[in-house]
Amino acid sequence: xxxxxxxxxxxxxxxxxxxxxxxxxxxxxxxxxxxxxxxxxxxxxxxxxxxxxxxxxxxxxxxxxx
Numbered sequence: 849x850x851x852x853x854x855x856x857x858x859x860x861x862x863x864x865x866x867x868x869x870x871x872x873x874x875x876x877x878x879x880x881x882x883x884x885x886x887x888x889x890x891x892x893x894x895x896x897x898x899x900x901x902x903x904x905x906x907x908x909x910x911x912x913x914x
Contacts, residue, residue, distance in 0.1 A: 852906045857893030859911040864889065 867881035890898050897907045 850904055850906050852908070853900055854908045854910060855893045855897045855900065856910045857896070859894050859909065859913075860890075860892035861894075862889050862891035863887075 863886055865886045866884045868884050869879045869881055871880050872878070873880050889895070893909060893911060897909045901907045
């Protein structure tokens with residue numbers, strides 16, 4: 849038996865950026881980084897809907913596009 853669940857909220861795409869740290873700046877105590885990669889994942893209500901679907905539920909997402 850699968851449940852039908854309606855998820856209402858903000859549909860967000862999260863961007864995760866990954867960097868390599870090479871050294872510390874000589875002018876200030878901050879790290880000097882080089883971009884390595886980035887990936888995108890579901891955020892906001894999309895993350896909730898994805899997790900519910902992975903648990904075997906039927907999910908409907910209600911959100912506003914703008």
